[in-house]
Amino acid sequence: MKEEQLQLIQHDRILTVQRDWCKGCNLCVQSCPAGILSLDDGERVIVEDISRCIFCGVCAARCPDFVFTLARTAQPQVAMGGPA
Amino acid sequence: MKEEQLQLIQHDRILTVQRDWCKGCNLCVQSCPAGILSLDDGERVIVEDISRCIFCGVCAARCPDFVFTLARTAQPQVAMGGPA
Amino acid sequence: MRSDPLRIRLSGRGGQGIILAGTMLAEAAMQDGLYVVQTQSYGPEARLGASKSEVVVASKEIAFPEVLVPDLVLCFSREAYLKFGKQVSPGGVVLLEESILKDIPDAQGQFLPLRRTARELGKELVLNVVGLGALVAITQAVSRESLRSALRHRVKPEFLDLNVDALEAGFRLGESVPSRA
Amino acid sequence: MRSDPLRIRLSGRGGQGIILAGTMLAEAAMQDGLYVVQTQSYGPEARLGASKSEVVVASKEIAFPEVLVPDLVLCFSREAYLKFGKQVSPGGVVLLEESILKDIPDAQGQFLPLRRTARELGKELVLNVVGLGALVAITQAVSRESLRSALRHRVKPEFLDLNVDALEAGFRLGESVPSRA
Amino acid sequence: MASVGQDLTEYLRQEMMPTVWCPGCGHGIIAQGIASALKQIDADLDQVVVVGGIGCSGRTPFYMNTGAMHTTHGRALAFATGLKMARPSLTVIVAMGDGDALAIGGNHFIHAARRNIDLTVVLYNNSIYGMTGGQAAPTTPPTSHSTTTPLGSIEPNFDSTALAMAAGATFVARSTTFDFQEMPQLIARAIRHPGFSMVEVLSQCPTYYGRLNRLGEAPEMLLYERDRTMPVPDGPIPEITREQLVGKQPIGLFREEIRPEYTERYRELCQMAGGTYGA
Amino acid sequence: MASVGQDLTEYLRQEMMPTVWCPGCGHGIIAQGIASALKQIDADLDQVVVVGGIGCSGRTPFYMNTGAMHTTHGRALAFATGLKMARPSLTVIVAMGDGDALAIGGNHFIHAARRNIDLTVVLYNNSIYGMTGGQAAPTTPPTSHSTTTPLGSIEPNFDSTALAMAAGATFVARSTTFDFQEMPQLIARAIRHPGFSMVEVLSQCPTYYGRLNRLGEAPEMLLYERDRTMPVPDGPIPEITREQLVGKQPIGLFREEIRPEYTERYRELCQMAGGTYGA
Amino acid sequence: MRLIQGNEAVALGAIAAGCDFYAGYPITPATEIMEQMARILPSRGGVFIQMEDELSAAAAVIGAAWGGARAMTATSGPGFSLMQEHIGYAAMTQTPCVIVDSQRGGPSTGLPTLPAQGEVMQARFGSHGDRIAIVLTASSVRSAYEMTARAFELAEIYRQPIIVLLDAVLSHMRENVDLPEVTPAVRPKPVPGDAFQPFGDNPFVPFGEGYRSVVTGLAHDESGLPNTAGGKAAERMMRALEDRLRRDARKITHYTTHALEGAKVVVLSYGITARAAREAVELLRSRGVPAGLLDLQTLWPFPDWLVQEIAAQADAILVPELNLGQLVMPVQAAAQGRCRIEPLGRADGNLFTPEEIADAARSLLAEKEGGVLHG
Amino acid sequence: MRLIQGNEAVALGAIAAGCDFYAGYPITPATEIMEQMARILPSRGGVFIQMEDELSAAAAVIGAAWGGARAMTATSGPGFSLMQEHIGYAAMTQTPCVIVDSQRGGPSTGLPTLPAQGEVMQARFGSHGDRIAIVLTASSVRSAYEMTARAFELAEIYRQPIIVLLDAVLSHMRENVDLPEVTPAVRPKPVPGDAFQPFGDNPFVPFGEGYRSVVTGLAHDESGLPNTAGGKAAERMMRALEDRLRRDARKITHYTTHALEGAKVVVLSYGITARAAREAVELLRSRGVPAGLLDLQTLWPFPDWLVQEIAAQADAILVPELNLGQLVMPVQAAAQGRCRIEPLGRADGNLFTPEEIADAARSLLAEKEGGVLHG
Ligand SMILES: Cc1ncc(C[n+]2csc(CCOP(=O)(O)OP(=O)(O)O)c2C)c(N)n1
Ligand SMILES: Cc1ncc(C[n+]2csc(CCOP(=O)(O)OP(=O)(O)O)c2C)c(N)n1
Numbered sequence A, B: 001m002k003e004e005q006l007q008l009i010q011h012d013r014i015l016t017v018q019r020d021w022c023k024g025c026n027l028c029v030q031s032c033p034a035g036i037l038s039l040d041d042g043e044r045v046i047v048e049d050i051s052r053c054i055f056c057g058v059c060a061a062r063c064p065d066f067v068f069t070l071a072r073t074a075q076p077q078v079a080m081g082g083p084a
Numbered sequence C, D: 001m002r003s004d005p006l007r008i009r010l011s012g013r014g015g016q017g018i019i020l021a022g023t024m025l026a027e028a029a030m031q032d033g034l035y036v037v038q039t040q041s042y043g044p045e046a047r048l049g050a051s052k053s054e055v056v057v058a059s060k061e062i063a064f065p066e067v068l069v070p071d072l073v074l075c076f077s078r079e080a081y082l083k084f085g086k087q088v089s090p091g092g093v094v095l096l097e098e099s100i101l102k103d104i105p106d107a108q109g110q111f112l113p114l115r116r117t118a119r120e121l122g123k124e125l126v127l128n129v130v131g132l133g134a135l136v137a138i139t140q141a142v143s144r145e146s147l148r149s150a151l152r153h154r155v156k157p158e159f160l161d162l163n164v165d166a167l168e169a170g171f172r173l174g175e176s177v178p179s180r181a
Numbered sequence E, F: 001m002a003s004v005g006q007d008l009t010e011y012l013r014q015e016m017m018p019t020v021w022c023p024g025c026g027h028g029i030i031a032q033g034i035a036s037a038l039k040q041i042d043a044d045l046d047q048v049v050v051v052g053g054i055g056c057s058g059r060t061p062f063y064m065n066t067g068a069m070h071t072t073h074g075r076a077l078a079f080a081t082g083l084k085m086a087r088p089s090l091t092v093i094v095a096m097g098d099g100d101a102l103a104i105g106g107n108h109f110i111h112a113a114r115r116n117i118d119l120t121v122v123l124y125n126n127s128i129y130g131m132t133g134g135q136a137a138p139t140t141p142p143t144s145h146s147t148t149t150p151l152g153s154i155e156p157n158f159d160s161t162a163l164a165m166a167a168g169a170t171f172v173a174r175s176t177t178f179d180f181q182e183m184p185q186l187i188a189r190a191i192r193h194p195g196f197s198m199v200e201v202l203s204q205c206p207t208y209y210g211r212l213n214r215l216g217e218a219p220e221m222l223l224y225e226r227d228r229t230m231p232v233p234d235g236p237i238p239e240i241t242r243e244q245l246v247g248k249q250p251i252g253l254f255r256e257e258i259r260p261e262y263t264e265r266y267r268e269l270c271q272m273a274g275g276t277y278g279a
Numbered sequence G, H: 001m002r003l004i005q006g007n008e009a010v011a012l013g014a015i016a017a018g019c020d021f022y023a024g025y026p027i028t029p030a031t032e033i034m035e036q037m038a039r040i041l042p043s044r045g046g047v048f049i050q051m052e053d054e055l056s057a058a059a060a061v062i063g064a065a066w067g068g069a070r071a072m073t074a075t076s077g078p079g080f081s082l083m084q085e086h087i088g089y090a091a092m093t094q095t096p097c098v099i100v101d102s103q104r105g106g107p108s109t110g111l112p113t114l115p116a117q118g119e120v121m122q123a124r125f126g127s128h129g130d131r132i133a134i135v136l137t138a139s140s141v142r143s144a145y146e147m148t149a150r151a152f153e154l155a156e157i158y159r160q161p162i163i164v165l166l167d168a169v170l171s172h173m174r175e176n177v178d179l180p181e182v183t184p185a186v187r188p189k190p191v192p193g194d195a196f197q198p199f200g201d202n203p204f205v206p207f208g209e210g211y212r213s214v215v216t217g218l219a220h221d222e223s224g225l226p227n228t229a230g231g232k233a234a235e236r237m238m239r240a241l242e243d244r245l246r247r248d249a250r251k252i253t254h255y256t257t258h259a260l261e262g263a264k265v266v267v268l269s270y271g272i273t274a275r276a277a278r279e280a281v282e283l284l285r286s287r288g289v290p291a292g293l294l295d296l297q298t299l300w301p302f303p304d305w306l307v308q309e310i311a312a313q314a315d316a317i318l319v320p321e322l323n324l325g326q327l328v329m330p331v332q333a334a335a336q337g338r339c340r341i342e343p344l345g346r347a348d349g350n351l352f353t354p355e356e357i358a359d360a361a362r363s364l365l366a367e368k369e370g371g372v373l374h375g
């Protein structure tokens, strides 16, 4: 998952990751409660295992570079009971 | 008593009045507890009756123009029991 | 007008209303249909010591605005006389408040009891208007009617009566002077 | 020296120690008895994007201080290559950190595993010193002894050993390059 | 959590990204806080102007998808005062650095506070001059290192909230970049507040303050922020609480008072004079 | 009475008399207060410099028989800071107007206070700009008239003592020209105080503030001063006392604290660095 | 016909030209402009605000302009020095606004109540970096009114801060004048589309009118955004303005002449000094000396072309100024040796008298005739 | 031989010249001067203080000078604008001190990290009123050291604020240099008697040394006291200084020349631009073009006499500057049409390359030869 911008969708949530704005500061990495973020060789964030994402938005709130956007889809997907 | 600078001596006190610095603001006139100060025709302070002066120094303290100086003489005159 | 341009200098202590007097004189000249420029000394001296206000009146546009040698001088105070009252154009008029004579016995000019007159009217503050009236009566620098109207224009309503009285008293004072120019 | 004056450009991202590398190179040149001028790009770009440090070395006084067309270029990052790595004088040398090739497959120059070498030494921070060593080994821009002494002069004592190792590693890396100029 | 579902895309000027800020700089978190606050109050972005001073913090306006004014060092509040007076319907937010607001700009700071004009200052306090490379600021704590205090600072530092209150500010709060939920909320409340409002946000400058004072990288600095602050209940801090702080900086809302706002007073003045203001 | 026997002749620069001040201006009373304070502390006049800003108050240095520095509008404290740092053995007194110190000079005021540098500010507060002819100052109370607030001021005014304390001043007092005994004593204590000290003196400007606000001539204005103030005991003003003030301004000594003084700290810094300062 | 003071004329000229915002800080001899504005503006719903200093006054004016106001401030020497940073900012951000400087004796606090012309070069070069300056002056109460109004018009046309220089005498002088009607410049209200560029040769759109401009003192291009090419773009825009001003030279150069025809010695003067100069020229002509007057109301951009025309005709140009010699430098540069240029400076707080100027002018011709012309 | 940066050289030059007081406020590209001073001064018992802004930095420097210090500050464009009021104050109060301005792209925030020469005229005319300015500049690290030291010396000799202009490239550039020895100027310690006059052509006596001076920015006479004749006295003292500087012109005008002999086109340059100019001249000479270089280190008082000497010999003078054309004006004024003067300006943050200057110079000669010389 090393595209410049990627979108991770689950339930009614979309996590957009604008990777090319990432500066590799590690703030999200150290804050993600699911521990699924890390930096790649080029010091840019990668989401290691989206299935473990709890869509808590901490990464977005902690990132100084607007890399993450957590939004709801207009049309929620079938409820999957993921953690809110 | 209309000289430019005059000196009034009593006991060990000297009251010097630098009349040409006076601007006629009336502050001393209205503050003198003995009521012996007033302004002349040219709006400058005059001491009407030095014998009634109690050498309290209020005129000096109130005058914004350094007109009055109250000092002790080096050699006090014979004690006359004037008010201190 | 005595000369064209006519150069007038009013002088006195700060607080004696010199600038207002100059302004009224200028306004009167304007109402007489003349060109006029009024200037003034300004600053700390305007409070203390001698200050002045100058008016140049002319029938054509006035270039240089200040008065180098005045045709008419009015002095309200000793300091003003010493600083400004000693220079006048040939045939010019110097008008002095009489008390200056007490301080400077050899002062040269026409002496008038301006302050006394003002006091008699109840407020020494109108000294400037008394002086203006006298000046105009003696020199016909501007018309009396214009000066009256300038006074109405520049003076606060509550003080108008007092000032009109002062002006007329000034006129009378000026008329009483024999050597009327 | 390969040419006189010799114009060298070091470039990379902010934080990659470009300016310090330029300074050490300049100091080494000075110890070699040459005239030297070092300049740098500065400012927000120095933090982000590509920044550069330039060194001109000559046997006589140097007038114009900047490098218009370099004889030697060293690039540590992709952006640096794109901005600064594409221009070199005829016969000039372009030295590139190998990872640039991954991003820009058609990049032109000598590729060296500078970062990998630095990492293997334990701290990627010494990338600049590794690069400097390689550059000097390949181009003989300055003498190795002078460079060693410049390093001792500019590096904090606690990091000296690490940096000396990095420099020697850089020398070796440069030596390993066949097309040694 | 507050942030969930927050899409700030339209609040950010996409074409200016990435920012010039260093990796891990707290300023981006504050800028995000402002964007988030604008969203919380559902601002009409055409009627918002973000005014910045000069400094890393001063770059904020470039990243906001609002009107943007990047002014001169220290004077942002004076520009903002003119702007607000000329068009009182605008929402004006002023992003200033600690040096910007409290060193060169200290006078405009206290005067804007005194007037109680409806501006919102977000004070990016990273205890240092970032933009110029790590010199001491009036917020640099005693003994701290900077490039101009190589042996440690010998100057006491300002408490901007105390200063703002003494000068007359009617909304005064402090938060940190660690407190990512409270901080945007405080900014939103500050914007809504009719009068001069200030939210000081303690921010990390890993590049200079962090490095020169060996506080680690951004993640460690966030924890440092957490540990050197203590939330206090809304309102003036009672003496007892103050004692309990034991050297920690209080965070929270220290004052929220309604007093006549300046453009409102000016409107009344015009009315008195027969004019119509701000129509 | 304190004034008896006070011959201030040698403290005054005779050749500059009479002053430029208007009849009845309170500034002369304050200047006399400074002279009297210098006498009280038996100052070596060769080692005293009185620094003034621009304004009627700023003329004070001309009348003091000490070193005299008449600087620029608002910046007197910055000049004084340089002077004191360069020669810490000097006693430096800074005479500033309310506009001077708190409008254009507000920043230097709070920064000098923050540093706690051993300067003594005597703040001549006549609630107006005297020198330029009666414009509003940051001390002009709301609804007061001035030539720039012809319908009455709509701005809140500063409390300079609150500002000084928030900024870090260690000696803060207020007096009036009515209080001719306390005022010089406070100034003397302020000069003796090792650190930044400020004595605000409420002063009358009969020419502008008095006239525009129909407060009468100088003698009436002195009584007005008496009536709008209330002495309070030394130290911080307790909340209860504050309530008893009912709109009156407290006068007295509000803070007197010993904290490390700036030139002293600088001396220590030099020592640390191996240098000898202020020898 | 009204008797009004120079400073009052400035206020009235501004109001007539649509000024609805004044921010200032008092200073002699400009204060009355501010006091007038404090009286006038609230009654018209305009803004009057007294700021904490001149730095903030200039800043507030620029802020207000971006809030849509026609904004001005007025000051004098010390305050003018303090405004320089922001005058540069206004230039860089293409902000229309007007700054009046009533000159008093300097340097420093100097002679606060006396006239001078010491800011002629500062008005052009006083801010750091380089900018294009438009600077007007006036020698009468009427022209103080007109030039202030004109400054507002030029501010709109060129989107620049326009400076009006007065002096202590003119500021406080009263003359009887008929004030001409002035129509405020119409500001176009474009509806900015996506391709709209807020800077360069484009109309000015304040905040709150539908376009979210980015305003910065950093070098930027027409979009307003600073970028690495900002330097080139900024220079390009400045040069474009310079060109435009050069093309408009005859429209923006305000001046009056007197007796220029056949004049062998020309007094080039401006501001209050031009009044003495005019009397001097009349004096000289009345004595048969072929003297003429050029009274400049536009000082910058400096009208080289006018000087060149005169230098081609006259033997000498005398430049009397209430300073140590300032405008004489561009005059010399423009004349390029084609005629003798003589400075005449004074900086003691007094005006030149007509005689002094006449004497200096006559002696220039006398030297020429006596063959002692030092090129 | 040491490798040092321009800003470091300034600091070292100042220290060598006896500087024991620095007050400043950080700003790119001057900051390192301050940082150096923060490191050096405490260890020598000198004072380093970071002030709240540039206004106060300049004020503190002046205050310190009156406390007996050899004081300096350094800044860049925006800060230099803010210091103007106090530079005027220092001039009026005859306060010896040194102000360094490292020029970056302007106007306004401009191009904070790129070089410019936009303050050449501001250094002369930037403060209100009129003053006499002494302004030095440098084109190498060594001369940055020397000119800073020289500035301290001139400050003592003339009791004036001395300005040193650098630029962003020179400030940050490193060169290997041998720093010459400098002996701090000796300050006479007069024992002021009753008749002592603290101003005018008299020695400087700081506070605390037995004389209670009155220092004021108001116009004053030699006694320091402001009075009604202050205007005349102030002008008299300024003119006396002007005369003294004119007499000392050859002592205070620092410059270097290159290949001037027989040069038909002369590049008149200064600061960082002079380095490209030198290379350009070498290039031209190597191609047989008779070009020469005048590299000025003293910009003000402007050395008219030098320009006149060159104008008498050359066909054309080219004035390349990193601004829109500033120093070219005094050059034109001095040359008085005796040879062609051509400005060459740029304000985009880049240096001129040697080729650009060479091309411009050559084309001047070419035009001349082609007979298209426009006087
Ligand atoms: C008048 C002026 N002086 C100095 C500067 C240089 N300068 C730019 S930003 C800055 C300080 C930045 O510190 P701060 O305000 O704390 O913002 P930060 O960068 O830390 O966010 C300084 C001194 C300037 N641009 N203008
Ligand atoms: C930079 C600058 N701005 C404005 C002025 C004009 N000015 C002189 S004194 C003064 C205010 C005086 O008021 P204050 O400080 O209260 O002193 P006061 O005269 O009332 O004692 C002003 C605005 C100036 N000299 N310099």
Ligand code: SF4
Residues within 6 Å of the ligand: A015, A031, A032, A033, A034, A035, A036, A037, A052, A053, A054, A055, A056, A057, A058, A059, A060
């Ligand atoms: S939303 Fe929460 S769990 Fe998902 S990546 Fe971000 S921080 Fe980790």
Ligand code: SF4
Residues within 6 Å of the ligand: A021, A022, A023, A024, A025, A026, A027, A028, A029, A044, A045, A062, A063, A064, A065, A066, A067, A068, E024
């Ligand atoms: S917090 Fe943002 S910038 Fe930092 S590593 Fe994560 S994504 Fe990258």
Ligand code: SF4
Residues within 6 Å of the ligand: B015, B031, B032, B033, B034, B035, B036, B037, B052, B053, B054, B055, B056, B057, B058, B059, B060
């Ligand atoms: S000393 Fe006292 S009694 Fe005597 S004149 Fe003065 S005030 Fe009056």
Ligand code: SF4
Residues within 6 Å of the ligand: B021, B022, B023, B024, B025, B026, B027, B028, B029, B044, B045, B062, B063, B064, B065, B066, B067, B068, F024
């Ligand atoms: S108080 Fe002083 S100035 Fe006022 S009337 Fe008395 S003597 Fe005169």
Ligand code: SF4
Residues within 6 Å of the ligand: E020, E021, E022, E024, E025, E026, E027, E056, E057, E126, E130, E131, E204, E205, E206, E207, E208, E209
């Ligand atoms: S220097 Fe500090 S404040 Fe500036 S962007 Fe970098 S981390 Fe942030």
Ligand code: SF4
Residues within 6 Å of the ligand: F020, F021, F022, F024, F025, F026, F027, F056, F057, F126, F130, F131, F204, F205, F206, F207, F208, F209
């Ligand atoms: S104007 Fe006011 S403050 Fe100034 S001298 Fe007169 S009374 Fe005093």
Ligand SMILES: [Mg+2]
Residues within 6 Å of the ligand: E055, E097, E098, E099, E124, E125, E126, E127, E128, E129, E130, E137
């Ligand atoms: Mg900061």
Ligand SMILES: [Mg+2]
Residues within 6 Å of the ligand: F055, F097, F098, F099, F124, F125, F126, F127, F128, F129, F130, F137
């Ligand atoms: Mg006051």
